[in-house]
Amino acid sequence: MTGDTHRPHTGRRRNEAARQAILDVAVELLGSAGDGPVTIDTIAAAAGVGKQTIYRWWPSKGAVLLEALAGRAGADIPVPDTGSLRADLEAFLRATFRAAGNPHTASALRHTMAEAQRDPHAREPMRDFLASRRRVLRGLLERARDRGEIASGADLDLIVDQAYGVLWIRILNGHARLGEAEATALAGSLAGQARG
Amino acid sequence: MTGDTHRPHTGRRRNEAARQAILDVAVELLGSAGDGPVTIDTIAAAAGVGKQTIYRWWPSKGAVLLEALAGRAGADIPVPDTGSLRADLEAFLRATFRAAGNPHTASALRHTMAEAQRDPHAREPMRDFLASRRRVLRGLLERARDRGEIASGADLDLIVDQAYGVLWIRILNGHARLGEAEATALAGSLAGQARG
DNA sequence: AGTTGTCGAGACTTTCTGTCTCGTCAATAC
DNA sequence: GTATTGACGAGACAGAAAGTCTCGACAACT
Numbered sequence: 001m002t003g004d005t006h007r008p009h010t011g012r013r014r015n016e017a018a019r020q021a022i023l024d025v026a027v028e029l030l031g032s033a034g035d036g037p038v039t040i041d042t043i044a045a046a047a048g049v050g051k052q053t054i055y056r057w058w059p060s061k062g063a064v065l066l067e068a069l070a071g072r073a074g075a076d077i078p079v080p081d082t083g084s085l086r087a088d089l090e091a092f093l094r095a096t097f098r099a100a101g102n103p104h105t106a107s108a109l110r111h112t113m114a115e116a117q118r119d120p121h122a123r124e125p126m127r128d129f130l131a132s133r134r135r136v137l138r139g140l141l142e143r144a145r146d147r148g149e150i151a152s153g154a155d156l157d158l159i160v161d162q163a164y165g166v167l168w169i170r171i172l173n174g175h176a177r178l179g180e181a182e183a184t185a186l187a188g189s190l191a192g193q194a195r196g
Numbered sequence: 197m198t199g200d201t202h203r204p205h206t207g208r209r210r211n212e213a214a215r216q217a218i219l220d221v222a223v224e225l226l227g228s229a230g231d232g233p234v235t236i237d238t239i240a241a242a243a244g245v246g247k248q249t250i251y252r253w254w255p256s257k258g259a260v261l262l263e264a265l266a267g268r269a270g271a272d273i274p275v276p277d278t279g280s281l282r283a284d285l286e287a288f289l290r291a292t293f294r295a296a297g298n299p300h301t302a303s304a305l306r307h308t309m310a311e312a313q314r315d316p317h318a319r320e321p322m323r324d325f326l327a328s329r330r331r332v333l334r335g336l337l338e339r340a341r342d343r344g345e346i347a348s349g350a351d352l353d354l355i356v357d358q359a360y361g362v363l364w365i366r367i368l369n370g371h372a373r374l375g376e377a378e379a380t381a382l383a384g385s386l387a388g389q390a391r392g
Numbered sequence: 393a394g395t396t397g398t399c400g401a402g403a404c405t406t407t408c409t410g411t412c413t414c415g416t417c418a419a420t421a422c
Numbered sequence: 423g424t425a426t427t428g429a430c431g432a433g434a435c436a437g438a439a440a441g442t443c444t445c446g447a448c449a450a451c452t
Contacts, residue, residue: 011397012449018399037314039439050400055441113368114313117306118233130369155381157372158362162385165361166354168368172309173326176353185351189358193389207428208418214430235408246431251410 014057021047022054026068030111031104038065038111062115062122069112070129073105079136085144085194090187092140093163097183106171106178113172134160141194150194159190210253217243218250222264226307227300234261234307258311258318265308266325269301275332281340281390286383288336289359293379302367302374309368330356337390346390355386 025047029038040061044051058064076099080091099105116126134157141156150156166186170178221243225234236257240247254260272295276287295301312322330353337352346352362382366374 009397010395010451012399012451013397015399037439040441041439044400048400050402051441052401052443053399056398061440110313114310117310117368127369127371130365131371134371155385158378158381158385161362161365161372162358162382165363165365166357167361169326169357169361169364172313172364173323175323175327175330176357182354185354186358189351189354189389193385205428206420206426208420208430210429233408236410237408240431244431246433247410248412248432249430252429257409 015053018047018049018053019057022049022064023068023071026064027072027108030065030068030108032107033111034103034107058121060119060121062112062119063125065112065115066122066125066129069108070125070132073099073109073129074133074136077136079140081140081143083147085141085147085149086187086191088140088144089191090184092137093183093187094180097167097178097186098180100167100171101178109168109171113168130164134164137163144194154194159194163190211249214243214245214249215253218245218260219264219267222260223268223304226261226264226304228303229307230299230303254317256315256317258308258315259321261308261311262318262321262325265304266321266328269295269305269325270329270332273332275336277336277339279343281337281343281345282383282387284336284340285387286380288333289379289383290376293363293374294376296363296367297374305364305367309364326360330360333359340390350390355390359386 022043025043026038029042029046038061040051040054043049043061043064044054054064058067077095078091080088082088082091100109112122112126116122137160138156141150141159144150145152145154145156163186166182167178170176176182218239221239222234225238225242234257236247236250239245239257239260240250250260254263273291274287276284278284278287296305308318308322312318333356334352337346337355340346341348341350341352359382362378363374366372372378
């Protein structure tokens, strides 16, 4: 990720402060844009930046939004390793659901997922982002499997998708709450399912 | 649903053939629009209809797409009632995953879900559509609970969301297959979870 | 001092949504 | 049987937003 150009690179250097300001503003707008859409002009204006500066470094709006999201979401989610599947699952899902239940975060997730459906440049970053989140949960399950708490033939990816599936469908459709109580119930279900 | 106006209603009547043509074309375009977006002009042109005819009967593009989707999806999904939770779940999820795994249907579902995130007029129809699908699965679970196959205190809505959550996150993110094998595995997991 | 490439700013093009207008046509009222 | 009413197809129009292009200014390297 750290830029090491092989050529000496003449000319003015990229303004990292502007780059960070763009991402900061994108996260901010994504979180507080329940009503209107997040536009490039709004981002540029709020970041004190020209539009071309954005398009010089990202191929599309969706790419900016995805990088902004990936830089934040998941930052505050611990990776528990207590030695108990049930306890690990509960801690992880409670933290995850609490974060995703926050209206700002939920708004950001909704907007970015919608953007990823229409912007090809956002599809792969979104896949990468979700893959990184899934990987953490899968690692937790693998440790439980190594301890013998999960049958060795169990489909861990299916368990992972059940957990994040509940999260995403509730964020996108908003038909049910997404809080710690739901996380605890889900942890119990999944742990029981894995055991059987 | 059948229109019974109280006033005699003078003037030319609504063209039901045009209405149906619009919905047919919308479904068709939703399924085959992997690349570009589905636009109002395209729908109007393909249906041989003026744009205003669309906006006279639907408040927005999203409303058209949602009504088109709701009219088709779920039409071919049986509601099994074999007396066995495991068998019912497997039959239902296999049919559901097979339908959703079809590229045309998957494309339609992705587009509509994205549209529902940005178009307020599409949010409620989408909620209604998903609620109707969830209701079928929940009914299946309730029958199993009445038979004693599921603990009476179990959170049926959570089980429902685990099933549809897997479906939606895989449709939207495309990181894993969505076929009958996956449906069978999921049915086994959920049935085992409910039993415990 | 000259070259190169970024900077903020903003005009511009393109695409799409949703509105408005027009002349036409069908169903009811008189 | 003619007038009224309102939907019809067609398409011009306005507004929003993405993404491109150009400008003069500025910073880093030769």
